Amino acid sequence: xxxxxxxxxxREQILDVAVQVFARKGYHGASMNDVAEAAGVTKxxxxxxxxxxxxxxxxxIEDVGQRMITAIAKATAGATSGKAMTELGFQAYxxxxxxxxxxxxxxxxxxxxxxxxxxxxxxxxxSEAASAIAPLIDVEIDHEKQRTLAHGLVGLAEGVSxxxxxxxxxxxxxxxxxxxxxxxxxxxxAIGPDS
Amino acid sequence: xxxxxxxxxxREQILDVAVQVFARKGYHGASMNDVAEAAGVTKxxxxxxxxxxxxxxxxxIEDVGQRMITAIAKATAGATSGKAMTELGFQAYxxxxxxxxxxxxxxxxxxxxxxxxxxxxxxxxxSEAASAIAPLIDVEIDHEKQRTLAHGLVGLAEGVSxxxxxxxxxxxxxxxxxxxxxxxxxxxxAIGPDS
DNA sequence: CATAACGGTTACCCAAGGGTAACCGGCGCC
DNA sequence: GGCGCCGGTTACCCTTGGGTAACCGTTATG
Numbered sequence: 001x002x003x004x005x006x007x008x009x010x011r012e013q014i015l016d017v018a019v020q021v022f023a024r025k026g027y028h029g030a031s032m033n034d035v036a037e038a039a040g041v042t043k044x045x046x047x048x049x050x051x052x053x054x055x056x057x058x059x060x061i062e063d064v065g066q067r068m069i070t071a072i073a074k075a076t077a078g079a080t081s082g083k084a085m086t087e088l089g090f091q092a093y094x095x096x097x098x099x100x101x102x103x104x105x106x107x108x109x110x111x112x113x114x115x116x117x118x119x120x121x122x123x124x125x126x127s128e129a130a131s132a133i134a135p136l137i138d139v140e141i142d143h144e145k146q147r148t149l150a151h152g153l154v155g156l157a158e159g160v161s162x163x164x165x166x167x168x169x170x171x172x173x174x175x176x177x178x179x180x181x182x183x184x185x186x187x188x189x190a191i192g193p194d195s
Numbered sequence: 196x197x198x199x200x201x202x203x204x205x206r207e208q209i210l211d212v213a214v215q216v217f218a219r220k221g222y223h224g225a226s227m228n229d230v231a232e233a234a235g236v237t238k239x240x241x242x243x244x245x246x247x248x249x250x251x252x253x254x255x256i257e258d259v260g261q262r263m264i265t266a267i268a269k270a271t272a273g274a275t276s277g278k279a280m281t282e283l284g285f286q287a288y289x290x291x292x293x294x295x296x297x298x299x300x301x302x303x304x305x306x307x308x309x310x311x312x313x314x315x316x317x318x319x320x321x322s323e324a325a326s327a328i329a330p331l332i333d334v335e336i337d338h339e340k341q342r343t344l345a346h347g348l349v350g351l352a353e354g355v356s357x358x359x360x361x362x363x364x365x366x367x368x369x370x371x372x373x374x375x376x377x378x379x380x381x382x383x384x385a386i387g388p389d390s
Numbered sequence: 391c392a393t394a395a396c397g398g399t400t401a402c403c404c405a406a407g408g409g410t411a412a413c414c415g416g417c418g419c420c
Numbered sequence: 421g422g423c424g425c426c427g428g429t430t431a432c433c434c435t436t437g438g439g440t441a442a443c444c445g446t447t448a449t450g
Contacts, residue, residue, distance in 0.1 A: 004397055004446085028223040029310065031437055042399055044440075053438065123361070130358075145374065148358055152375065155354015160347035163325075166318070179340065179386060180347065186385030187378035199416090199427055226407055237429055239410075248408065 011049045014039050018060055023102035023109075027057060027118065058121055064103045065125035071096045072132065082136050086185050089132075090157060091177030097161045098173045104165055108158050129154050137188050149191075153184055206244045209234050213255055218297035218304070222252060222313065253316055259298045260320035266291045267327065277331050281380045284327075285352060286372030292356045293368045299360055303353050324349050332383050344386075348379055 005013065017039045021030045032053055036043045050056040075092030079085035097104045107122060130150040137146045160180060164171050200208065212234045216225045227248055231238045245251040270287030274280035292299045302317060325345035332341045355375060359366050 007397080010397080026310075032439085033437075041397090043438085044400095045398065047439070048397085148355055148371075149374070149378065151358040152351045152355035152378075155350040155352070155357070156347045157350070159350015159353065160343055162350070163343055163346040176343075179344070182386045183344065183347075183382035185382075187380075187382030190381030191374060191377045202427080205427080227409085228407075236427090238408085239430095240428065242409070243427080 007049070010039075010041075010045070014041075014046060014049060014056075015060060015063060018056060019064060019100075019106055020102045022057065022060065023105035027115065054115055054117060057115070057118055060106060061118065061121045061125070064106055065122070065128075067103070068093070068096050068107070069125070069128055069132075072129070076132075082138070083181075083185050086136060087178055087181035089177075090181040090184070091174050093157055094161065094171075094173035094177045094180075097165065098171065101165045104161055109162055109165070126151065126154050139188065139191055141191065149188075156180065156184065202244070205234075205236075205240070209236075209241060209244060209251075210255060210258060213251060214259060214295075214301055215297045217252065217255065218300035221304075222310075249310065249312060252313055255301060256313060256316045256320070259301055260317070260323075262298070263288070263291050263302070264320070264323055264327075267324070271327075277333070278376075278380050281331060282373055282376035284372075285376040285379070286369050288352055289356065289366070289368035289371045289375075292360065293366060296360045299356055303357065304360075321346065321349050334383065334386055336386065344383075351375065351379065 014035070018035050021035050021038050024030075025034065032043050032046055035056070036046055039045075046056065050059065072089050072092045076085045076089045079088050107125060130147060130153075133153050134146050134150040137149055141149075157180065160176070164176075209230070213230050216230050216233050219225075220229065227238050227241055230251070231241055234240075241251065245254065267284050267287045271280045271284045274283050302320060325342060325348075328348050329341050329345040332344055336344075352375065355371070359371075
């Protein structure tokens with residue numbers, strides 16, 4: 001017998017629990033009943049807080065995505081050099097991954113964003129991340145290539161994280177961030193208009 | 196009235212058409228009816244060639260994945276240096292992406308949703324790719340980190356490609372390969388046991 | 391102590407879609 | 421020229437699951 005919760009808290013709890021459920025089963029793999037059960041309530045309760053399954057899912061993506069973005073933004077705010085910013089950024093990202101595997105899976109490894117809207121929502125997040133990265137690529141190179149490379153670096157971090165999360169390994173985010181930042185920074189310095 | 200095809204050819208045609216359908220709509224978004232219609236036949240015909248939807252999907256992944264792997268393997272076979280191999284490899288990869296957007300989307304787009312078996316199948320492909328890359332990271336670094344970075348480079352290529360494919364842009368795979376290979380190679384040279 | 395508000399439940403509807411049983415028609419082959 | 425093989429179709433079954441209508445019990449408040 002779960003306690004009755006006031007609306008606000010119940011909504012938060014549903015969001016909390018839904019991240020895990022969707023991350024583990026994917027969008028289509030998880031039914032609203034699954035989410036409801038995990039939250040300790042029944043289906044109609046979900047619909048009191050969210051208009052539809054898609055609505056719930058989009059709320060999750062927005063929530064989790066913003067959390068990631070702000071974590072990185074905060075970490076890099078005090079950086080004095082591009083290199084330091086790169087390192088701090090990657091470290092913050094890997095810390096975010098290490099802290100909440102489910103959140104990472106929801107955004108990057110989720111087995112079902114077939115929904116056009118969800119795909120768009122995630123694209124918006126990665127695009128925002130890329131926008132933050134792009135200015136660090138200050139070599140002489142045309143703007144389009146710059147943004148493309150920025151998306152590549154997002155993918156780099158994603159690829160690294162995916163392997164670690166899938167293996168369920170413990171890892172040191174700060175050490176890993178240093179390693180990857182080193183790779184990224186040196187790589188970026190090496191490319192130029194002649195590439 | 197579509198012509199009647201011998202079993203072998205029909206099977207090939209279904210695979211061809213199914214790549215496009217699944218790439219565009221995702222696993223759950225595409226129904227067997229959609230695939231059948233696109234192939235110009237009806238549903239039961241699909242089930243004469245494949246046991247289930249999942250069976251068809253797995254066959255596709257295997258098919259497309261192997262095509263990608265061998266394309267890269269062939270391109271890098273004659274390389275004389277690590278740097279040349281890196282460049283040739285990335286170029287072959289981007290050529291593969293440019294040639295067949297649908298194949299790329301099937302394997303890498305988040306929009307192509309997967310169940311557990313499909314996730315595993317795809318993991319196998321990326322892992323194989325990473326295995327090919329890992330030896331190029333011949334710096335003094337422990338084996339686990341080496342493989343993790345290899346997965347990162349797979350992600351790097353994936354991130355770059357995703358943006359280009361999503362934008363429907365034309366791009367020069369050879370030029371792009373040179374650019375990304377430069378980044379990767381220089382990045383890898385820069386990291387060491389002290390990172 | 392009636393009653394309204396609110397959190398929650400039971401029981402259902404209905405469309406979508408994976409999968410199948412039964413049937414059909416033309417072509418090759420003794 | 422009947423016969424069987426083979427590629428194909430029509431029409432259906434049945435589960436899953438998103439979404440909802442109607443109802444219930446507790447608490448608070450006058």
